[in-house]
Amino acid sequence: MPTPTLPAISPLTQPFWDAAAQGRLMLPRCNACGRHFFRPEVACTHCFATDWQWVQASGRGSLYSYSIVHKAPAPGFVVPLVLAVVELEEGPFMFSNVVGCAHAEVHIGMHLQVQFDEVAPGIHLPRFHPSKA
Numbered sequence: 001m002p003t004p005t006l007p008a009i010s011p012l013t014q015p016f017w018d019a020a021a022q023g024r025l026m027l028p029r030c031n032a033c034g035r036h037f038f039r040p041e042v043a044c045t046h047c048f049a050t051d052w053q054w055v056q057a058s059g060r061g062s063l064y065s066y067s068i069v070h071k072a073p074a075p076g077f078v079v080p081l082v083l084a085v086v087e088l089e090e091g092p093f094m095f096s097n098v099v100g101c102a103h104a105e106v107h108i109g110m111h112l113q114v115q116f117d118e119v120a121p122g123i124h125l126p127r128f129h130p131s132k133a
């Protein structure tokens with residue numbers, strides 16, 4: 001199996017990946033307006049304040065949109081896969097995958113729970129599986 005395309009980890013995103021390796025989903029939350037945002041940016045994407053901190057998210061969300069991908073976009077992807085936009089309980093949207101169910105069962109609005117899959121040494125990707133409400 002070729003090595004999959006791996007995330008580029010920067011000082012800005014390092015805390016996210018460190019927590020992922022421990023099975024925790026972290027989101028930036030603004031100290032000025034109190035809202036969560038994702039991806040991490042230097043400034044809050046809602047009010048542009050630079051005062052924000054990492055907080056642990058619930059890991060729950062719902063499926064906002066998805067596509068079933070049949071042609072691998074790069075070496076290392078196992079197709080078909082479900083490319084998903086997950087609306088997190090805290091508000092932000094996250095690109096990920098839906099796993100753990102038949103593709104025919106995937107539907108908009110389904111309840112999801114995060115899981116972390118180690119795809120390379122030390123790299124744990126957040127993916128989502130179906131959950132009860």
Ligand SMILES: [Zn+2]
Pocket residue numbers: 030031032033034035044045046047048049
């Ligand atoms: Zn803000």
